[in-house]
Amino acid sequence: MAMTTPRKIQPDQQAWFHYRAGELHVEGLCLTDIAREVPTPFYCYSAEAMRWAYSILSDALSPIGVSICFAVKANSNIAVLRLLSELGCGMDIVSGGELERALAAGAPSSRIIFSGVGKTRAEIAHALETGIHQINVESAAEIEVIAEVARSLGRRATIALRVNPDVDAKTHAKITTATKDSKFGIAIDDIPELYAKAAARPELDVQGLAVHIGSQVQDLSPFRHAFASMAGLVTALRAKGLEVPRLDLGGGIGIAFGDNPGPDIAEYASIVAETVGDLGCQLTVEPGRWLVGRAGLLVTELLYLKDGQDGYVAIVDAGMNDLMRPALYDAKHPVLPFHQAKGAAASPRYRIVGPICESSDDFGAYEGLGELKAGDLLAFDCAGAYGASMASTYNSRDLVAEVLVDGDHFRTIRRRQNIREVLELEDTGNWQNGPAPAKKAAG
């Protein structure tokens, strides 16, 4: 298993996660003090880290006229959405549930883009009634359904066609979304005919194209290839007399992770400017991880230590149900001990695992954490994106809580969902004598 020493906190992160007198702090608060009030495991976010990420991206992209829509799936907590919306982000959603969240956070519907391969008729209808900015369409069949729903509502649907440009994002296979075999988007060669057909339909207002090549993209060259293909396509469509006023470039910008320094945002902005900057299109990007990934820690307590094959096994109270990324994508989240490790180089090796009854509930092997003992607190870093939003109650565990720190204040922005609330959803009747009399479905 690959090894990581605890990552040195990046210079740009020192403002929010830092050690003061040897104790891990989030902005102005000592994390130990928060953990005294909030039982582990919980996610802890820094508002300032999100503001910092937004300002870096917006400073690079706004001079070239690119607007930013946050990919809600990365972190769908309403307080986080509200913070980003107030900074100026629109929202990129993939379900009716995310639409509800974006609206609850006060995001204007005119700044909401609806992506995703499997939108239902009900979701499409709700999005149209709400008056969202555009629906990114992922198949010829979906075009038909959107047109039907729009006609039945007496509305016109504003759409963009999501293109599959057949570009390998050079990231983990499970978060690669634009190679030929991917389920996402419409093959680039099929776009001209479909675009022309859709543009001729009275129920549809075809505004442009969208692309999203994958997530946690570190090497920027796939973006250059994909955006250059989009530029070629825009030119080809216009040559046929079709209008293409909007271009959505998707998300995917990676973050510094472990030893990887992460892509350079100035270079990303240059690629956008060089490839699609002269088309006269309204440009949008849909970052998720970039805006919130570094802003979150998953805080956990060490429950038990036991001897392992190569060092100790450290069993913590956070599991794969709280942070799925290691089990799903082999992701290795750096670990920050609450007390700064002294003489870290000589400290033992720990394989950190969760309590779930799955062998894949394993966060990886770590060195440099100092001497750990039961009761110690640890934080998995870079857990602000696709952490809480992908958490589940597997093994009938409580759904993880979330806390937001801003300066020297913190707030629980999602309390833990307990087992009683989960059990209330279930029919606890005795089925031995046949099903209970039918009740009206509650949805």
Ligand SMILES: Cc1ncc(COP(=O)(O)O)c(C=O)c1O
């Ligand atoms: C259509 C779309 N847009 C945006 C994103 C956000 O991606 P990321 O969090 O990597 O920026 C995703 C997720 O990969 C996506 O599927």
Ligand SMILES: N[C@@H](CCCC[NH3+])C(=O)O
């Ligand atoms: N869930 C993935 C990112 C993919 C997002 C969906 N397109 C992750 O945690 O890395």
